[in-house]
Amino acid sequence: xxxxxxxxxxxxxxxxxxxxxxxxxxxxxxxxxxxxxxxxxxxxxxxxxxxxxxxxxxxxxxxxxxxxxxxxxxxxxxxxxxxxxxxxxxxxxxxxxxxxxxxxxxxxxxxxxxxxxxxxxxxxxxxxxxxxxxxxxxxxxxxxxxxxxxxxxxxxxxxxxxxxxxxxxxxxxxxxxxxxxxxxxxxxxxxxxxxxxxxxxxxxxxxxxxxxxxxxxxxxxxxxxxxxxxxxxxxxxxxxxxxxxxxxxxxxxxxxxxxxxxxxxxxxxxxxxxxxxxxxxxxxxxxxxxxxxxxxxxxxx
Amino acid sequence: xxxxxxxxxxxxxxxxxxxxxxxxxxxxxxxxxxxxxxxxxxxxxxxxxxxxxxxxxxxxxxxxxxxxxxxxxxxxxxxxxxxxxxxxxxxxxxxxxxxxxxxxxxxxxxxxxxxxxxxxxxxxxxxxxxxxxxxxxxxxxxx
Numbered sequence: 001x002x003x004x005x006x007x008x009x010x011x012x013x014x015x016x017x018x019x020x021x022x023x024x025x026x027x028x029x030x031x032x033x034x035x036x037x038x039x040x041x042x043x044x045x046x047x048x049x050x051x052x053x054x055x056x057x058x059x060x061x062x063x064x065x066x067x068x069x070x071x072x073x074x075x076x077x078x079x080x081x082x083x084x085x086x087x088x089x090x091x092x093x094x095x096x097x098x099x100x101x102x103x104x105x106x107x108x109x110x111x112x113x114x115x116x117x118x119x120x121x122x123x124x125x126x127x128x129x130x131x132x133x134x135x136x137x138x139x140x141x142x143x144x145x146x147x148x149x150x151x152x153x154x155x156x157x158x159x160x161x162x163x164x165x166x167x168x169x170x171x172x173x174x175x176x177x178x179x180x181x182x183x184x185x186x187x188x189x190x191x192x193x194x195x196x197x198x199x200x201x202x203x204x205x206x207x208x209x210x211x212x213x214x215x216x217x218x219x220x221x222x223x224x225x226x227x228x229x230x231x232x233x234x235x236x237x238x239x240x241x242x243x244x245x246x247x248x249x250x251x252x253x254x255x256x257x258x259x260x261x262x263x264x265x266x267x268x269x270x271x272x273x274x275x276x277x278x279x280x281x282x283x284x285x286x287x288x289x290x291x292x293x294x295x296x297x298x299x300x301x
Numbered sequence: 302x303x304x305x306x307x308x309x310x311x312x313x314x315x316x317x318x319x320x321x322x323x324x325x326x327x328x329x330x331x332x333x334x335x336x337x338x339x340x341x342x343x344x345x346x347x348x349x350x351x352x353x354x355x356x357x358x359x360x361x362x363x364x365x366x367x368x369x370x371x372x373x374x375x376x377x378x379x380x381x382x383x384x385x386x387x388x389x390x391x392x393x394x395x396x397x398x399x400x401x402x403x404x405x406x407x408x409x410x411x412x413x414x415x416x417x418x419x420x421x422x423x424x425x426x427x428x429x430x431x432x433x434x435x436x437x438x439x440x441x442x443x444x
Binding site: 196199200201203204206207208209211233234235236237238239243245247257265267281 | 316317318319320321322324326328329331333334374375376377378379424425428
């Protein structure tokens with residue numbers, strides 16, 4: 001079915017569009033001083049705390065303005081100072097997972113803001129939680145999300161187009177990985193990986209792509225066990241596995257694909273003398289993969 | 302199935318999860334394993350010149366309309382990677398002499414395939430195809 005083409009001029013094309021970076025923004029220090037001290041939350045069971053938090057996130061009412069130019073709802077700041085914040089976030093995340101999977105719990109499912117996704121909540125809440133650590137250095141991106149949450153207009157919406165449906169078995173390992181990476185000791189790389197995972201998960205849900213839970217868990221464990229490695233490009237393969245690629249330049253990279261099995265895929269191109277490039281396609285036991293790749297001359301910076 | 306002219310171009314739709322900043326993962330150019338365990342017969346692409354537009358970018362909206370009719374989701378962060386047919390074949394030739402042929406269907410008349418390479422070379426060919434991406438265009442905003 002060859003079609004005659006008359007209007008196309010081969011080779012005359014627009015330049016590639018400028019694309020934004022991967023979300024790495026300049027650091028902006030935030031401290032406790034930005035949060036107005038408040039009394040501890042009233043006593044109550046864990047579940048009520050979770051519900052209260054969720055409702056505060058969903059219904060920020062008339063947030064006060066802070067001297068630093070930020071906006072934060074008082075109830076939210078009060079909740080993040082709660083000593084058991086970690087417990088609350090765990091429960092909160094698990095509830096979100098169930099809700100996004102279509103299982104109604106408590107009042108949350110009947111009141112969902114337009115354009116909100118599970119990932120919004122995860123990102124926002126985790127960034128909120130991180131702010132409670134005295135050593136935290138937040139990013140502009142995170143703080144913007146946080147304060148956008150508080151300032152967002154309250155609208156009573158019903159669940160009319162749940163076109164993003166998370167599979168519980170997939171979402172739980174993702175949330176676990178994001179949480180684990182966020183909660184490591186103020187390591188910027190891990191936080192950036194968590195942000196990237198959040199975006200990746202959102203994109204995967206949008207296009208009905210599957211993420212293998214075993215791959216996610218393996219990915220998380222690998223990065224927690226190898227804090228010295230640099231921040232890679234992180235992507236999802238058509239097979240549902242996560243892949244990390246450290247790119248030094250053209251013909252100079254190393255990539256690990258987390259298969260969820262003991263052996264991971266290793267791809268590398270490493271420059272050699274006289275302009276030659278060594279190419280490697282193979283699989284290696286994950287526990288040995290870094291030294292093996294480094295032995296070939298690969299860099300994980 | 303007729304081979305595409307080497308001067309022509311194809312789009313490969315790349316999901317947002319396969320894109321990190323300005324990096325498009327070569328894995329997006331892999332043939333997928335189907336539910337029956339077999340690999341796709343070829344890598345699905347779309348023949349750009351079919352749309353008879355002045356620029357490839359202008360071919361993206363009608364292609365998205367076709368995808369919508371096929372109930373294929375096009376995420377807001379996805380991109381349409383543009384490759385020249387001749388350059389793609391030349392790049393893949395490092396591992397295999399691939400063909401890029403029209404595989405038109407009633408609901409997708411520009412559908413084409415990159416084929417004629419062994420399953421074992423799937424990763425290798427994908428790596429080479431990624432290297433010759435000319436540009437990547439986002440889908441039009443949803444109205």
